[in-house]
Amino acid sequence: xxxxxxxxxxxxxxxxxxxxxxxxxxxxxxxxxxxxxxxxxxxxxxxxxxxxxxxxxxxxxxxxxxxxxxxxxxxxxxxxxxxxxxxxxxxxxxxxxxxxxxxxxxxxxxxxxxxxxxxxxxxxxxxxxxxxxxxxxxxxxxxxxxxxxxxxxxxxxxxxxxxxxxxxxxxxxxxxxxxxxxxxxxxxxxxxxxxxxxxxxxxxxxxxxxxxxxxxxxxxxxxxxxxxxxx
Amino acid sequence: xxxxxxxxxxxxxxxxxxxxxxxxxxxxxxxxxxxxxxxxxxxxxxxxxxxxxxxxxxxxxxxxxxxxxxxxxxxxxxxxxxxxxxxxxxxxxxxxxxxxxxxxxxxxxxxxxxxxxxxxxxxxxxxxxxxxxxxxxxxxxxxxxxxxxxxxxxxxxxxxxxxxxxxxxxxxxxxxxxxxxxxxxxxxxxxxxxxxxxxxxxxxxxxxxxxxxxxxxxxxxxxxxxxxxxxxxxxxxxxxxxxxxxxxxxxxxxxxxxxxxxxxxxxxxxxxxxxxxxxxxxxxxxxxxxxxxxxxxxxxxxxxxxxxxxxxxxxxxxxxxxxxxxxxxxxxxxxxxxxxxxxxxxxxxxxxxxxxxxxxxxxxxxxxxxxxxxxxxxxxxxxxxxxxxxxxxxxxxxxxxxxxxxxxxxxxxxxxxxxxxxxxxxxxxxxxxxxxxxxxxxxxxxxxxxxxxxxxxxxxxxxxxxxxxxxxxxxxxxxxxxxxxxxxxxxxxxxxxxxxxxxxxxxxxxxxxxxxxxxxxxxxxxxxxxx
Amino acid sequence: xxxxxxxxxxxxxxxxxxxxxxxxxxxxxxxxxxxxxxxxxxxxxxxxxxxxxxxxxxxxxxxxxxxxxxxxxxxxxxxxxxxxxxxxxxxxxxxxxxxxxxxxxxxxx
Numbered sequence: 001x002x003x004x005x006x007x008x009x010x011x012x013x014x015x016x017x018x019x020x021x022x023x024x025x026x027x028x029x030x031x032x033x034x035x036x037x038x039x040x041x042x043x044x045x046x047x048x049x050x051x052x053x054x055x056x057x058x059x060x061x062x063x064x065x066x067x068x069x070x071x072x073x074x075x076x077x078x079x080x081x082x083x084x085x086x087x088x089x090x091x092x093x094x095x096x097x098x099x100x101x102x103x104x105x106x107x108x109x110x111x112x113x114x115x116x117x118x119x120x121x122x123x124x125x126x127x128x129x130x131x132x133x134x135x136x137x138x139x140x141x142x143x144x145x146x147x148x149x150x151x152x153x154x155x156x157x158x159x160x161x162x163x164x165x166x167x168x169x170x171x172x173x174x175x176x177x178x179x180x181x182x183x184x185x186x187x188x189x190x191x192x193x194x195x196x197x198x199x200x201x202x203x204x205x206x207x208x209x210x211x212x213x214x215x216x217x218x219x220x221x222x223x224x225x226x227x228x229x230x231x
Numbered sequence: 232x233x234x235x236x237x238x239x240x241x242x243x244x245x246x247x248x249x250x251x252x253x254x255x256x257x258x259x260x261x262x263x264x265x266x267x268x269x270x271x272x273x274x275x276x277x278x279x280x281x282x283x284x285x286x287x288x289x290x291x292x293x294x295x296x297x298x299x300x301x302x303x304x305x306x307x308x309x310x311x312x313x314x315x316x317x318x319x320x321x322x323x324x325x326x327x328x329x330x331x332x333x334x335x336x337x338x339x340x341x342x343x344x345x346x347x348x349x350x351x352x353x354x355x356x357x358x359x360x361x362x363x364x365x366x367x368x369x370x371x372x373x374x375x376x377x378x379x380x381x382x383x384x385x386x387x388x389x390x391x392x393x394x395x396x397x398x399x400x401x402x403x404x405x406x407x408x409x410x411x412x413x414x415x416x417x418x419x420x421x422x423x424x425x426x427x428x429x430x431x432x433x434x435x436x437x438x439x440x441x442x443x444x445x446x447x448x449x450x451x452x453x454x455x456x457x458x459x460x461x462x463x464x465x466x467x468x469x470x471x472x473x474x475x476x477x478x479x480x481x482x483x484x485x486x487x488x489x490x491x492x493x494x495x496x497x498x499x500x501x502x503x504x505x506x507x508x509x510x511x512x513x514x515x516x517x518x519x520x521x522x523x524x525x526x527x528x529x530x531x532x533x534x535x536x537x538x539x540x541x542x543x544x545x546x547x548x549x550x551x552x553x554x555x556x557x558x559x560x561x562x563x564x565x566x567x568x569x570x571x572x573x574x575x576x577x578x579x580x581x582x583x584x585x586x587x588x589x590x591x592x593x594x595x596x597x598x599x600x601x602x603x604x605x606x607x608x609x610x611x612x613x614x615x616x617x618x619x620x621x622x623x624x625x626x627x628x629x630x631x632x633x634x635x636x637x638x639x640x641x642x643x644x645x646x647x648x649x650x651x652x653x654x655x656x657x658x659x660x661x662x663x664x665x666x667x668x669x670x671x672x673x674x675x676x677x678x679x680x681x682x683x684x685x686x687x688x689x690x691x692x693x694x695x696x697x698x699x700x701x702x703x704x705x706x707x708x709x710x711x712x713x714x715x716x717x718x719x720x721x722x723x724x725x726x727x728x729x730x731x732x733x734x735x736x737x738x739x740x741x742x743x744x745x746x747x748x749x750x751x752x753x754x755x756x757x758x759x760x761x762x
Numbered sequence: 763x764x765x766x767x768x769x770x771x772x773x774x775x776x777x778x779x780x781x782x783x784x785x786x787x788x789x790x791x792x793x794x795x796x797x798x799x800x801x802x803x804x805x806x807x808x809x810x811x812x813x814x815x816x817x818x819x820x821x822x823x824x825x826x827x828x829x830x831x832x833x834x835x836x837x838x839x840x841x842x843x844x845x846x847x848x849x850x851x852x853x854x855x856x857x858x859x860x861x862x863x864x865x866x867x868x869x870x871x
Binding site for chain 1: 234237241244245248251252291292293294295297298299300335338339342346349357358361362364365368369371372375378406409410411412413426428430431434745748749751752755
């Protein structure tokens, strides 16, 4: 009881301090980045969407590690859920549960649209809101909707892991290609003089690879959960 | 040439991927090729940087410093990189016999090395956060590698508590970003004195420091460390205790230099003292061989913190030097403990007997580690402890506190040394690789103890002006050992009720979080002193 | 939205994590703190007259794009940590038959 009351008091003090600090902060806010990105991004990165420009060019190094986090967690989860010697034969079969016909038919109708929407979000990442990570999540949902359509569907698990690692390596290779053309690492490899339409090929390519990687990762996490829940 | 920092990060990562993808026994030897390559590259880079210091920082992608991510090397990071590569090589030699068919283990091990090297070099606040998270996730997976219940619960505790801690870092970073509009540490450092509002600066500092306190297991929030380090495989415990815990201290040096606040120096000095004392108290009560070593990590981190949070320059370098020394002797002790546990199959100090008979060579190496940690003359622990003490000699009270910590450490290791005596019929099962790893580490301990001046000049570019090996310090050490021996015979050996209580004390997860909130709150109260 | 509201979400999460005795509840509270942090960052970068950060015609002022780019990363990190924590708690349930911190840690071995 004492613990809870003291905790509430402490949190209340923190709240008051935060409100005070937030009012103070208003006088110090710095708008450097707003102006910089508005005037430079399109010229620098060929991306209309500034957010995409930031995470695929200015801060590409961060995004590589972000993709690697997903890869590590997927390998960790797969390691946790496999038993010894099971690794290679491991497949995931969705359990047959009673699914109403309505849901199945609706899923069949939705499936292509969801795939298409996911790919759209990924490919238009540099023009409109979206990008690899968001589109990848949508793609993963679309793949998982097959759970309702065809419960007997079998996918090889080791293949997904293999593909994911391969995609990560190709992301690394594509982003370091600029060492050959521009002599700097981790930026757009297409020279600055070419028109912006060509330069955005780099953005589309990376967004696509990241999107596929994210969706594969999410699918394998989800199916590990399915398997673990049943055992 | 100037891209070597990036190669250092990505060579281990790519080779870890290759090892995982091929999953072949021959490919697994790639780990040694990787270690050799990055060692050579690092030596080349070190010589290069010494000649052309302007190349010490690169901005990735060639953007403006304020927008892109910058990698920067200074004296601290270069020393840490050498240490990292060295410890990783030792650990991979040590565990290769056991793990040569285990591509997954090697994958995580090498990936962790890449991420750790990136953490040491990055000069960007958000990048630092991402790397801290990657390191805690991979450490979790390595802790639970045995997949037994003991390890899994420790892993979950570690993962959740560390992630909660690092969110506070993110909160501090948000405040900093909104004031300066950039995430580059150098640019922020350049402008931070222009902000005259103490409340904002202190809030950001407190939030960041609370995350760092969790990461480096300071006094109220250390409970995750013995659990995680006790449950992990021995080679991983060595890595965690030797290096990963130091990532918190490294970030702390960075953040401390960034804010340059003098208000909190005393606070962290007191906190360091409490960590040291509490760690020793717990270590004295434990009987599990790995738990004893894990609690000693807490106490040693306390000593390092005491060194780092003083204004005195020599004491500061003493703390820095102690980080390196602690990494060496603690990994030596953990690796040795792993061999003992494997031979005897029990972990209780009171039941293991006759190690000196079964494994004479290993015991000599472990004794070297013990001498180092207690601060015996001619070993590396002695040097750094003397450097720390040197700056404090004028303040008698603090010197006395330090003396108490030393006595505690000595007592605890006299308790530890009971495993060497007695008889045992078991046969030692140490492989040649493990012996080589321990041998290199003990040689390093002795070399750093004898030729510390050379290392200090070469790595940190400082002269240590003190005559350390004087009779006074040597006498102090022997007095410490004698008092420790008496204490052990009279008090610790009897196993009084107090120690039993401490041994069985369990702090639950919610209480740990409550302690974290209290830790933040005490910092807030302390900061009112300055306002 | 107001930064203060998002800070209140963080505080609720902290209160929850200091009092909940169940592993799943702790994970939920962790997510709450994370969400609050993300909202706080986005709110501080928001301004009334700012447009979305996509370059088009006649845009003079945008909201801060950096928080948005950084928060994608934070969301991915948060979700992966949640996934790992959940799989570990499933494992813990298999070993110990309970999901209360106290019960799990009181067992020996």
